[in-house]
Amino acid sequence: MRLMDGKVVVIFGVANKRSIAWGITQALVEHGARLALNYQNERMRESVEKLVEELPERPWLAPCDVTDEGQVDAFFAGLEQEFGQIDGLVHSIAFAKREELGGSFHDTSWDGFALAQQISAWSLIPLARHGAKLMEGRDGSIVCLSYYGAEKVVEGYNVMGVAKASLEATTRYLAASLGPSGVRVNALSAGPIKTVSAMGISGFSGILDAIEKRAPLRRNVTQLEVGKAATFLLSDLASGITGQTLYVDSGYSIVGV
Numbered sequence: 564m565r566l567m568d569g570k571v572v573v574i575f576g577v578a579n580k581r582s583i584a585w586g587i588t589q590a591l592v593e594h595g596a597r598l599a600l601n602y603q604n605e606r607m608r609e610s611v612e613k614l615v616e617e618l619p620e621r622p623w624l625a626p627c628d629v630t631d632e633g634q635v636d637a638f639f640a641g642l643e644q645e646f647g648q649i650d651g652l653v654h655s656i657a658f659a660k661r662e663e664l665g666g667s668f669h670d671t672s673w674d675g676f677a678l679a680q681q682i683s684a685w686s687l688i689p690l691a692r693h694g695a696k697l698m699e700g701r702d703g704s705i706v707c708l709s710y711y712g713a714e715k716v717v718e719g720y721n722v723m724g725v726a727k728a729s730l731e732a733t734t735r736y737l738a739a740s741l742g743p744s745g746v747r748v749n750a751l752s753a754g755p756i757k758t759v760s761a762m763g764i765s766g767f768s769g770i771l772d773a774i775e776k777r778a779p780l781r782r783n784v785t786q787l788e789v790g791k792a793a794t795f796l797l798s799d800l801a802s803g804i805t806g807q808t809l810y811v812d813s814g815y816s817i818v819g820v
C-alpha cells in the first residue's frame with residue numbers, strides 16, 4: 564500500500580543518517596512521496612547530498628537556515644518554482660545550548676531560553692505560513708516533532724521542555740487558524756532516540772535505559788517508526804485529525820508508577 568503516491572512533501576531537519584527527519588524521509592520515499600529537503604548551511608550540504616544518493620530518486624535540495632527570513636523566503640520561492648504546490652511539510656528542527664540541557668532550570672539564561680524558543684518553536688510559524696500558501700485547495704498536512712519533556716519534568720531537559728510545550732501549543736493554534744484552509748497541523752511526541760545532537764548529553768543514556776525497563780513495549784523507538792507515524796499524519800488516512808500530539812514512545816507516556 565502506497566499512501567503518498569503523487570504527493571509532494573518538504574522536510575526540514577535532515578542533518579545526518581541518525582536524524583529523525585531522515586527516518587521520516589525514508590518512510591515517505593517507501594510510500595511514493597516526491598520530496599524536497601533543506602540543509603542548514605554549506606557545512607551540512609555535503610552530508611545531506613551524500614545521504615540522498617541512497618534514495619531511488621534525488622529529492623529537491625536547497626539551503627534554509629530557519630533563523631534567516633531571507634533564506635526562508637528564497638527557499639519557498641524555489642520550492643514553488645520547482646513543484647507549484649505541495650501536500651505536506653515536516654518540521655524536525657530543535658536547538659538548545661549544551662549548557663542549558665542539564666544543571667538547574669532556575670539558572671536558565673534569557674539568551675538560552677530565547678534561542679531554544681526561536682529555533683524549536685517559533686520557526687514552525689513562518690514555515691507553516693509559507694507551506695500553507697503552497698497547499699491551497701490541496702488538503703495539506705503539517706507535522707512537527709515534540710518530546711514528553713513538554714508536559715512532564717524530565718531532569719536536565721530544562722529549556723527544551725518549555726520550548727516543546729510552546730511547540731505543542733503552537734501546533735494547536737496553527738491547527739485552528741489553518742483549519743479553515745483545509746490544512747491540518749499535528750505534533751508527534753517521539754520517545755528518546757540516539758541522534759547526534761542527543762548523544763553526549765549527560766543523562767541521555769539513562770533515559771534510554773529507563774524506557775527499556777518501564778515502557779510497555781520494553782524497548783526504544785526508531786527513527787523509522789517515527790517516520791511511519793509521520794507518513795500516517797501526512798496521508799489521507801489522517802484526514803480528520805488536526806491539532807493533536809500523537810505519541811510514538813513505546814507507550815511510555817501512559818505509565819504511572
Ligand code: 1JT
Pocket residue numbers: 657658659664665710712717718719720723755756760761764765766767770
Ligand atoms: C534537542 C536535543 C531536542 C535533544 C533532544 C531534543 N528533544 C529530545 N531530545 C533528546 C533528549 C532527551 C532528554 C534529555 C536530553 C536530550 C539536543 C540539542 C538540540 C535540541 O535530557 C537531558 C530527556
